[in-house]
Amino acid sequence: DFKISANIVSLSKFASSFPGESALPPNLLLPTNLVDPARLRRPPPPADCSLPLLRKCDAVVPAHLSPVQTWVETLARLDGEPLGLAQLHPDVFAVHPRLDILHEVETWQRNYKRISHASTKIRSEVRGGGRKPWKQKGSGRARHGSIRSPLWKGGGVANGPRGPTSYFYMLPMKVRVQGLKVALSSKMAQQYLHIVDSLNIPSPDPQYLLDLIRHKHWGESLLIVDVGEEFPENILQATASLKTVNIIPAIGLNVHSMLKHEAVVLTLETIKFLEDKLLWHDQRYTPLYPFKLPYSDFP
Amino acid sequence: MAVLGGLLKAGASFCQSAATLLHTARTISTGTCCQIRMHAIPQLKKVDRWTEKRSMYGVYDNIGILGDFKAHPKDLIVAPCWLKAFKGNELQRLIRKKKMVGDRMMTLDKHNLEKRIRFLYRRFNRTGKHR
Numbered sequence: 001d002f003k004i005s006a007n008i009v010s011l012s013k014f015a016s017s018f019p020g021e022s023a024l025p026p027n028l029l030l031p032t033n034l035v036d037p038a039r040l041r042r043p044p045p046p047a048d049c050s051l052p053l054l055r056k057c058d059a060v061v062p063a064h065l066s067p068v069q070t071w072v073e074t075l076a077r078l079d080g081e082p083l084g085l086a087q088l089h090p091d092v093f094a095v096h097p098r099l100d101i102l103h104e105v106e107t108w109q110r111n112y113k114r115i116s117h118a119s120t121k122i123r124s125e126v127r128g129g130g131r132k133p134w135k136q137k138g139s140g141r142a143r144h145g146s147i148r149s150p151l152w153k154g155g156g157v158a159n160g161p162r163g164p165t166s167y168f169y170m171l172p173m174k175v176r177v178q179g180l181k182v183a184l185s186s187k188m189a190q191q192y193l194h195i196v197d198s199l200n201i202p203s204p205d206p207q208y209l210l211d212l213i214r215h216k217h218w219g220e221s222l223l224i225v226d227v228g229e230e231f232p233e234n235i236l237q238a239t240a241s242l243k244t245v246n247i248i249p250a251i252g253l254n255v256h257s258m259l260k261h262e263a264v265v266l267t268l269e270t271i272k273f274l275e276d277k278l279l280w281h282d283q284r285y286t287p288l289y290p291f292k293l294p295y296s297d298f299p
Numbered sequence: 300m301a302v303l304g305g306l307l308k309a310g311a312s313f314c315q316s317a318a319t320l321l322h323t324a325r326t327i328s329t330g331t332c333c334q335i336r337m338h339a340i341p342q343l344k345k346v347d348r349w350t351e352k353r354s355m356y357g358v359y360d361n362i363g364i365l366g367d368f369k370a371h372p373k374d375l376i377v378a379p380c381w382l383k384a385f386k387g388n389e390l391q392r393l394i395r396k397k398k399m400v401g402d403r404m405m406t407l408d409k410h411n412l413e414k415r416i417r418f419l420y421r422r423f424n425r426t427g428k429h430r
Contacts, residue, residue, distance in 0.1 A: 109357045115378045125411050162389050166382040168373070177364055221349075243349040248358050251366045256357030277365050291368035299367065 039217040054084040054197070055268050059279050065090040068188060072195045072268070073216075075235075076202060080216050086195055086268065088188070089275050091282065095185045098178070102186070104171060105179030105255045114167045120160035123148050129155070177281045183258045184274070192219065192263045199226055199247075199267060204237035209245055219262030225250055227269045250274065390419040 057067050068090055071082035088094075123129065129148030136143055144151075150158040187193040201208060213222055221244040224235070231247060239247045246261065250270045258264055266274075291298070347353075362370045373384035381399040382392070393416050401409060424430050 109360050112372065113376050115376070115382060122415075124414060163392065164379055164382055165392070166378060166386050168376065168382075168384055168386045170373075173364065176361060180361065180364070243354065246354050248355075251362055252358040253365060254357045254360045256360070257355075260354065260356070274365075281364075291363075292371070 051084045055086040057087050057089045068093045092181050092275050092278050093188045095181045097186050098182045101179050108171045109256045111167045116165045118161035119163045120157040123156035126156045179255050183255045187264050194265045199235045201234040204234040206238045206242045209238050221261040222263050223261035224265045225270050226267050227273045
């Protein structure tokens with residue numbers, strides 16, 4: 001936490017000559033989920049706002065729900081004035097915060113790719129150990145059949161991990177889709193989701209992005225999502241050297257990355273793409289054959 | 300020594316005056332050799348939470364849902380070919396390995412694999428409650 005550590009440094013510089021009670025101990029461990037109190041709580045846009053409405057919902061909004069309204073900002077200028085408003089579909093950005101679905105999707109993401117290569121040899125695979133070491137009776141020692149039994153030093157392992165194991169499983173498609181919707185809604189509700197008109201930056205300097213984030217109090221880590229295979233060169237160069245600011249295409253959006261990065265930035269085209277993809281699952285027929293095979297009405 | 304302490308405790312319950320003299324609460328072990336010896340509290344290992352692998356973990360996991368179903372997340376798994384998008388117990392994994400890779404395995408490994416399959420088949424299907 002760079003803000004909290006700045007306070008510690010300033011306090012320790014002040015208190016070095018005065019061993020008083022205000023000196024912070026050097027081995028102080030603060031919890032990592034402290035929210036920056038200086039984070040501006042910009043209220044959601046009021047109904048009578050003078051800024052233009054830049055985007056309306058394409059899909060049909062149910063009658064009992066109203067679209068979510070948010071500010072649309074810009075990355076080109078350092079000052080924090082929004083450009084306009086945008087309306088987001090409530091079935092994607094205002095679903096109930098289902099933490100159990102988030103947990104399920106997160107554990108699925110961690111485990112379905114997991115291959116454990118832990119492997120041990122059993123007594124028949126360890127080199128040697130075919131001969132009986134001494135005769136059964138008469139030698140006074142305990143009876144043994146081979147020198148590689150699990151009782152012996154250097155012998156095989158009886159019930160150890162066996163070979164590469166996989167932990168693959170798939171969650172139902174609708175659960176994964178709902179996980180994405182819940183993650184987006186949670187980020188929106190906690191005001192960590194920001195909408196931007198485009199990703200054009202004046203300079204490829206990574207310091208510009210850091211100053212922008214610090215000025216707008218967006219958080220420590222930022223995830224930038226954009227549709228399309230090509231990004232502006234400036235932002236690619238700026239994020240290439242930064243660790244906590246990452247840019248991904250919209251196809252790569254997932255719950256783990258959204259939870260790992262504190263703030264998420266979406267462009268207007270990304271929102272259209274996400275709404276289109278995520279809302280289709282609410283009203284689709286169950287597949288008779290996998291979706292990757294051609295359907296007549298689905299591209 | 301612990302037995303003696305127990306006897307003394309039992310004896311003290313009869314005479315209450317002796318109970319105050321005996322403080323037989325031992326909270327440490329009196330084993331002879333302590334294998335782990337430390338001169339100081341060890342420092343926490345420093346883990347960088349923002350390496351390339353950690354910050355990009357999980358990207359493209361929803362490539363099916365968000366990418367028109369042209370690819371499946373099971374295509375992303377880095378694994379031996381007999382374990383890609385497959386989960387099973389040891390016998391099932393070994394049978395699949397023999398089916399897919401068996402003809403290009405080394406002779407010793409193939410022999411061990413066959414022995415293990417034979418053992419596990421007999422173990423699962425002929426012994427125990429579930430057969």
